[in-house]
Amino acid sequence: MVDANRVKRWFAFRPGTKWTLFLFGFVNVVATFGCPGVCFCPTVSRYVHCSRKNLPFIPSGISNDTTHLYLNENNFQNPNLSRSNFTYLTSLEQLFLIECGIELIEVDTFRDLKKLKWLDISKNRLKIIYDNTFQGLHLDHLFLNDNPGMVLSTNAFQGLQAMGLYIHNCAIADINIDHIKPLNGTLKSLWLDGNKLEYFKNDWKYLFNTLSYVRLGNNPLHCNCEIKWLYSFYVSHDTMFAGVDPPSCLTPPRLRGKSLNFLTEQDFRCQLPVFKTVDVIFVESLGKLTCLASGDPVPTIIWVKPDKTKEVYAPKEIKDTPDDNEGVLYLSDPQSEENVKYQCIAKNPAGNVTFTLSVRWPPSFSQDFVQDPGIIESKPTPEIHTPHNKQTHQPRLEQNATKGITKNKEQIVINAGQSSGISQVASNEPETEVVFSILDIVGAVVGTFLLTLLACIVIFHIFHRHQERFFYRDQNGVNETRANNKHLVTDVRNENVKMLQNNHCTV
Numbered sequence: 001m002v003d004a005n006r007v008k009r010w011f012a013f014r015p016g017t018k019w020t021l022f023l024f025g026f027v028n029v030v031a032t033f034g035c036p037g038v039c040f041c042p043t044v045s046r047y048v049h050c051s052r053k054n055l056p057f058i059p060s061g062i063s064n065d066t067t068h069l070y071l072n073e074n075n076f077q078n079p080n081l082s083r084s085n086f087t088y089l090t091s092l093e094q095l096f097l098i099e100c101g102i103e104l105i106e107v108d109t110f111r112d113l114k115k116l117k118w119l120d121i122s123k124n125r126l127k128i129i130y131d132n133t134f135q136g137l138h139l140d141h142l143f144l145n146d147n148p149g150m151v152l153s154t155n156a157f158q159g160l161q162a163m164g165l166y167i168h169n170c171a172i173a174d175i176n177i178d179h180i181k182p183l184n185g186t187l188k189s190l191w192l193d194g195n196k197l198e199y200f201k202n203d204w205k206y207l208f209n210t211l212s213y214v215r216l217g218n219n220p221l222h223c224n225c226e227i228k229w230l231y232s233f234y235v236s237h238d239t240m241f242a243g244v245d246p247p248s249c250l251t252p253p254r255l256r257g258k259s260l261n262f263l264t265e266q267d268f269r270c271q272l273p274v275f276k277t278v279d280v281i282f283v284e285s286l287g288k289l290t291c292l293a294s295g296d297p298v299p300t301i302i303w304v305k306p307d308k309t310k311e312v313y314a315p316k317e318i319k320d321t322p323d324d325n326e327g328v329l330y331l332s333d334p335q336s337e338e339n340v341k342y343q344c345i346a347k348n349p350a351g352n353v354t355f356t357l358s359v360r361w362p363p364s365f366s367q368d369f370v371q372d373p374g375i376i377e378s379k380p381t382p383e384i385h386t387p388h389n390k391q392t393h394q395p396r397l398e399q400n401a402t403k404g405i406t407k408n409k410e411q412i413v414i415n416a417g418q419s420s421g422i423s424q425v426a427s428n429e430p431e432t433e434v435v436f437s438i439l440d441i442v443g444a445v446v447g448t449f450l451l452t453l454l455a456c457i458v459i460f461h462i463f464h465r466h467q468e469r470f471f472y473r474d475q476n477g478v479n480e481t482r483a484n485n486k487h488l489v490t491d492v493r494n495e496n497v498k499m500l501q502n503n504h505c506t507v
Contacts, residue, residue, distance in 0.1 A: 135159025217245030273346035287331030301327030
């Protein structure tokens with residue numbers, strides 16, 4: 001066992017030896033902590049700063065004891081990150097890869113970074129985050145901001161634990177609760193602002209209740225009854241959204257640009273479905289029933305067959321028209337001669353609307369088609385059920401409906417109700433379409449112009465004659481007045497002469 005007092009006395013008689021050993025240890029520490037020549041490594045730290053060095057790749061020579069690595073604003077030649085880039089940096093705690101042109105992160109890229117707490121991959125060109133990309137990490141913060149067009153796979157965050165997830169300004173249009181569920185229990189801060197999210201389903205409420213801080217501003221929210229829960233949550237948890245732009249509405253038009261803090265629950269309304277067209281088409285041995293309805297939100301279409309089986313047509317994720325949904329049912333029983341009933345049901349959170357058809361196959365296609373009242377019959381008053389009222393109501397129907405039956409060599413079309421038309425108008429005459437040529441249109445325009453010009457000339461002539469008549473009448477009135485005044489003056493003078501003569505005689 002070494003005697004401490006003897007060691008102290010030994011160093012007391014040899015003071016240079018102590019400084020020699022200290023200097024040797026310091027040099028040894030510096031030698032073991034490598035720093036690439038183009039980077040900056042502060043003394044007595046394990047930070048490596050390689051930002052804005054125009055590096056084409058991650059430099060070699062970085063010490064495996066590095067805790068903080070800054071590689072921001074270097075345009076890497078290889079846009080893909082893989083496990084081999086970081087496998088030896090096992091002491092890394094913070095990694096910054098901002099604006100490096102990264103497009104893809106391979107699965108398990110960060111698997112060896114067990115001590116990593118802060119990962120920032122913002123302002124890159126990430127196209128997709130694959131399943132299990134971050135598995136095995138226990139992060140305080142994961143930044144994926146400013147990656148426009150980035151797509152999240154369903155299990156992108158599977159196996160990850162993170163207290164903060166930041167997906168800001170990524171133009172994401174579709175994110176659901178399944179993406180965030182793997183983080184439930186550890187997540188405290190969630191940034192989803194500056195994306196293209198139109199709505200949040202009610203199941204987000206349970207996740208938001210576990211968070212301390214949320215950002216949802218600058219998203220084009222569609223403010224109908226489906227996100228009324230979000231309004232209620234927002235007004236009752238205002239501190240959770242404090243200090244940032246509040247969520248606001250883009251649609252419907254009456255709420256455009258209004259923030260949630262200026263709205264009421266009554267502003268969040270849904271529209272009952274409305275039938276736009278219900279068509280029946282027969283083509284030889286095939287029949288086709290088409291039901292088109294609109295509403296807010298877009299309704300689900302359900303065809304109910306005579307045997308009570310159903311075919312369901314959910315709204316499409318990408319729609320040609322924002323408020324419409326169409327359900328097409330095909331029939332293949334040309335031998336059936338009985339009337340059978342089909343029902344088209346359009347339903348959304350505002351309620352259900354039912355359209356009933358009684359359908360029978362038409363006569364042979366080789367014969368002239370004759371309207372048969374049994375071929376199609378629509379129920380005159382469709383049933384409407386709302387969640388708050390079980391009674392039957394008259395639906396709101398669109399006007400200017402066109403109905404009819406058309407026959408040609410290939411098919412028979414029965415328009416059971418366009419614009420939710422309920423009654424039927426049958427006709428055996430084929431529909432004709434009037435087409436006008438360019439010459440016809442030019443002739444019509446020129447003719448209209450000439451007729452208008454002629455009418456203007458006639459009106460001007462009549463007005464001018466009328467004005468002349470009044471002018472002559474006024475002139476005659478003035479002359480008569482002057483003549484009358486002249487006679488009056490003459491008469492007065494004559495009387496005065498007579499009076500003078502009488503007076504003279506009297507004198």
